[in-house]
Amino acid sequence: MRSWSLVCASLIASLVSVLSFVIPFCVFLYVQQDHVTRLASRGFEVMVYLTTILWLIGFIAYAIVLAVLKLPKKIFDLVQILKSGLVFFIVWMPFVLMIFLEAQVDQTDFSVLFIGLMVYFALLFLMVLGCMSANACYFLMSKKQNYDSLS
Numbered sequence: 001m002r003s004w005s006l007v008c009a010s011l012i013a014s015l016v017s018v019l020s021f022v023i024p025f026c027v028f029l030y031v032q033q034d035h036v037t038r039l040a041s042r043g044f045e046v047m048v049y050l051t052t053i054l055w056l057i058g059f060i061a062y063a064i065v066l067a068v069l070k071l072p073k074k075i076f077d078l079v080q081i082l083k084s085g086l087v088f089f090i091v092w093m094p095f096v097l098m099i100f101l102e103a104q105v106d107q108t109d110f111s112v113l114f115i116g117l118m119v120y121f122a123l124l125f126l127m128v129l130g131c132m133s134a135n136a137c138y139f140l141m142s143k144k145q146n147y148d149s150l151s
Contacts (some may be wrong), residue, residue, distance in 0.1 A: 013066070013134035022051050039142045062130060072135040081131055085124055092120050111127030125141055131138050 026046050065084050072080055096116030 004102055006063060008141060009058055009134035009137045010059050010062040010067055012137040013062040013130035014055050016133040017058050017062075017130035018051060018054045020045060020129055022054065030071070041147065058130070062134060065131075066134055072138060075132055075135045077135060080135070081128055084127060086129060088124065088127060089120065092116070093122075096120075 026044075029046060065087065069080050069083060095114070096113065098112075100112040100116070
């Protein structure tokens with residue numbers, strides 16, 4: 001991708017991924033809190049602190065992933081999603097295995113691996129949303145550039 005297309009696509013992808021995770025989490029914290037007082041302090045703290053950190057991390061991650069991958073051919077590019085999912089799996093599983101080998105008390109306790117895989121699939125859904133929004137942003141920007149060049 002070109003540099004400005006890469007930056008804009010990474011910003012949009014990280015924004016969509018982070019907000020699709022943070023907003024349901026804040027709603028859960030709001031509902032989970034004491035139903036008499038209905039203070040939104042936990043949800044507000046998550047929105048203020050967690051969102052900015054996740055947005056920065058997501059922007060850096062999407063910038064790296066989108067810079068390495070080829071230009072998308074369509075909005076739902078299955079090859080791009082599979083490649084980025086494989087890279088994410090390769091990065092994610094050593095952390096899960098490190099926790100599994102460190103915290104294994106019983107030889108038949110595989111709950112850490114199960115939880116790690118469940119978190120991976122949940123984050124994979126968010127990554128697919130981010131890739132689709134980045135591809136859509138890239139196509140909109142390339143259409144605008146093509147339209148401006150024709151004028």
